[in-house]
Amino acid sequence: MRLERLKLRSYRNYPALDVAFSPQINVLIGANAQGKTNLLEAIYVLALARSHRTSNDRELIRFGAEFARIEGTVSRATGDVGLELVISKAGKKARVNRIEQPKLSQYLGKFNVVLFAPEDLAIVKGSPATRRRFIDMEFGQMSAKYLYNLTQYRTMLRQRNAYLKQLKFHQAKDRVFLDVLSDQLAAFGAEIVVARARLLAQMADFAAVIHQGITKGQETLTFAYQTQVPADQRASTEAAYQALSELFAAHRDREIEQGTTLVGPHRDDVAFVVNGKDVASFGSQGQQRTTALAVKLAEIDLMKANTGEYPVLLLDDVLSELDDDRQTHLLKAIQNKVQTFLTTTSLDGIAREIIDAPAVFRVAGGELTAVSGDEAGAEADSEADPDAGGDETAPDPGPDEPDKPAPTDTQQTDET
Numbered sequence: 001m002r003l004e005r006l007k008l009r010s011y012r013n014y015p016a017l018d019v020a021f022s023p024q025i026n027v028l029i030g031a032n033a034q035g036k037t038n039l040l041e042a043i044y045v046l047a048l049a050r051s052h053r054t055s056n057d058r059e060l061i062r063f064g065a066e067f068a069r070i071e072g073t074v075s076r077a078t079g080d081v082g083l084e085l086v087i088s089k090a091g092k093k094a095r096v097n098r099i100e101q102p103k104l105s106q107y108l109g110k111f112n113v114v115l116f117a118p119e120d121l122a123i124v125k126g127s128p129a130t131r132r133r134f135i136d137m138e139f140g141q142m143s144a145k146y147l148y149n150l151t152q153y154r155t156m157l158r159q160r161n162a163y164l165k166q167l168k169f170h171q172a173k174d175r176v177f178l179d180v181l182s183d184q185l186a187a188f189g190a191e192i193v194v195a196r197a198r199l200l201a202q203m204a205d206f207a208a209v210i211h212q213g214i215t216k217g218q219e220t221l222t223f224a225y226q227t228q229v230p231a232d233q234r235a236s237t238e239a240a241y242q243a244l245s246e247l248f249a250a251h252r253d254r255e256i257e258q259g260t261t262l263v264g265p266h267r268d269d270v271a272f273v274v275n276g277k278d279v280a281s282f283g284s285q286g287q288q289r290t291t292a293l294a295v296k297l298a299e300i301d302l303m304k305a306n307t308g309e310y311p312v313l314l315l316d317d318v319l320s321e322l323d324d325d326r327q328t329h330l331l332k333a334i335q336n337k338v339q340t341f342l343t344t345t346s347l348d349g350i351a352r353e354i355i356d357a358p359a360v361f362r363v364a365g366g367e368l369t370a371v372s373g374d375e376a377g378a379e380a381d382s383e384a385d386p387d388a389g390g391d392e393t394a395p396d397p398g399p400d401e402p403d404k405p406a407p408t409d410t411q412q413t414d415e416t
């Protein structure tokens, strides 16, 4: 899939923008603090209705403005889709082909992106919660069912934890009700474990091939899914449900004592193993970086396998972090199949010969200017929006003042 056109209004440091992109590689070049990451973030938010940089949507609204708007035209195998997201202080409103979506879950999944930024090294080195968040974001993008089960699981988990606290402090006595909550948690948890097991295995296969390529066959990457459901009970929801039910029963007294749910997929993790060793603990900086890159690139194949289309790739400041070999591998892997947006402060460190006719845009002070020979057919026309206005200091909300926001039914918590 491709992002053909992007329109911004009062987004971060962009007062107004209207730009058409190349279906291949788009290079965003500019000095620090000019709006390169902001632009990638806007594309990410258009896809996922949340930022990768902040959980506070208000930060996305340009200082002094009432709301931010992101609009995009996405071309998919099934036709063009118009997406629109309006973020106001009261919440956000999402439209697909101009039709407002009452639930964000109905909006998500229309546009898939894979973002790779320097902080993605945290996938390898960071906490289990970081990896769970990564897994949930990716799998949630690919599967509405996964997102649904996850949302339900989180709701049940909050209820169960609240009830466990009541039991702990003797404000409640009814253990039968705890069993009811446990049963529902096991049912949604089983769906999550089975989906994670399946998708992680699929992703590991893709990642292993990519990793072999980058390390020239010298290293082997495998994934180890770490969950309390035994390995032989992760293939069917009935078996996983059985395992989780037994786990909750076995931990019941301790969970009441501690007033919280101690077992379940909200404690899952995945270990990345290179040549038999956990790369987070034993890998060199370079090995960790290669692993993160292979995992990210595997996401592209995984999305293609599960949605039928390649996602759009967003690379923030990563080329300069990679040596020539890894750069070449990365660019070869995406060439001609994945629309890519990459940011850089300079073209110097980039192996230009392997970027096939990129569209280059200069980013300065929240404005975009096309600077290449336009072989790729890209054009920037940030002045073309008739209602965009040129007033940078006080963008006029105009007739499109957002009304009531959509309920944020998929809002993430850090719990799982």
Ligand SMILES: Nc1ncnc2c1ncn2[C@@H]1O[C@H](COP(=O)(O)OP(=O)(O)OP(=O)(O)O)[C@@H](O)[C@H]1O
Pocket: 011, 012, 013, 014, 030, 031, 032, 033, 034, 035, 036, 037, 038, 039, 059, 060, 061, 062, 063, 345
């Ligand atoms: N809500 C906002 N309203 C207006 N400006 C904002 C807002 N949020 C961030 N900015 C501005 O955006 C700029 C940062 O933009 P961005 O992070 O895109 O920079 P960048 O081009 O990626 O730079 P670098 O090369 O350092 O990564 C900062 O100057 C910041 O003040």
Ligand SMILES: [Mg+2]
Pocket: 036, 037, 038, 316, 317
């Ligand atoms: Mg940046």
